[in-house]
Amino acid sequence: MDNNLRLAKEIMSHVGGVGNIASLNHCSTRLRLRVNHEENFDVEAIKKIDGVLDVVKAIGGFQIIVGNNVSKVYAAIVANYDVKVGEEGGRVAGNVFGVVLNVLSDIMGPAVPAIVAAGLFSALATIGKLLGLAEESTTYQIIYSVSQAPLYFLPFIVAYTSAKHWKLNPVMTIALAGVLNYPSFTALVETGTPITLFGLPVTAASYASSLIPMILTCWAMSYVNRFIEKYCPDSIRYVMVPFLTMMVMVPVMLCVTGPAGSWVGTLMSYVITWMNNTMPGAAVLVVGIITPFLVLTGSHLALLPLVMTEFATLGFDGILFPAFIGMNFSQFAVSLAVFLKAKNKSLKSTAFSTGITAFLTGTTEPALYGLCLRLKKPLIATFIGCAANGLYCAITRIVTYAFGAPGFFTMLNFLDPTGARPNNFYLSLGAVAVTIIVTFAATWLLGFDESGFEDETKKADSAPKKA
Structure with a gap:
């Protein structure tokens, strides 16, 4: 089998x-x-x-x-x-904050692969420039377009994933995203003149590369669509449900949920700017310390709106992905220390595979759950390594210029395409070195009891095999 x-x-x-x-x-x-x-x-x-x-x-x-x-x-x-x-798409029990985190994780999770691919193409574009590829060349323009398209059309991607979450027709939600990004509407916004719809004031805001407006719009649409479907006669349902839904949702989106989402994004931008100006490095230090907890609970995806706001307003992320250098490379260091120190062959094999995965791709769950939680003390070493990286990043103020979890294939995202921070990439490699050295030393010195792993291995070996 x-x-x-x-x-x-x-x-x-x-x-x-x-x-x-x-x-x-x-x-x-x-x-x-x-x-x-x-x-x-x-x-x-x-x-x-x-x-x-x-x-x-x-x-x-x-x-x-x-x-x-x-x-x-x-x-x-x-x-x-x-x-x-x-x-x-139904109601989920729990406190409001926890439910919001869970919804954001559900919506953003499916969008991550396309955004990660865009980040890698951004690194390719930067490398091309460094190797002499002219920005005016069609090759560079196409590579750059691929790197920017998923971010520019993020409202459409989020419209689709939100539709899947709330059990809506994804074509309808994508059509609503199209209204916010249609050339005629964006032209109205750019003129700066007052905009109204049936006499209602429409906030003049740009929604390209935004995600919160569409999330709020799809959330509101889940109630509107449910109400209309409940009371619409079957004989006219095929035509009238989408028509009535759009009739209600376009004003709601342009006058309520869209502006509300835009204001949330603006507020997040102000908070990030304030933190960077008044407490430089504090945010990345705090996030760096708690990254193992975020991954353990699966809530790290909920921070992606913060990252997207940074990219949209600053052009880079100086909080989440620098902090995750500690999370991702600490799991490589833990795996390496366990591989070299353990005597159990099965444990060595597990450590080797989890270490390769963490180092190359930044995927940490196999090491975090397969080693740290089972062996206990390596989890303490992980927190120590993440704290050391957070402190290093807070001091050096390194940033990443493209989306992607830090790993061997994505560290090039720390190359500055503008040349304003020529040492940023080398400082990011320093963060990798600090994380690996500190975590490896902590894992080695704290040690670990592999007898529990041995017992689990024996149980697995002695368990009756299923057909």
């Missing part, structure tokens, strides 16, 4: 039945499930499955960490079980 199919079947045998899954989705390393009855979801049994790194209780559901093969496990579940895929 294919290993991904085997893992999918074993997971499904402990979730409380197919009917207990309210929704199923995945990110880069985790299956994200919302369940109807948590008491029927056997967390401990799932944790013991060979191939499952851990199970985390999150706002409104569970996250099963399985590593880089998560998409294949997800596909195996969808192919063999009648589960509700995508994010559930």
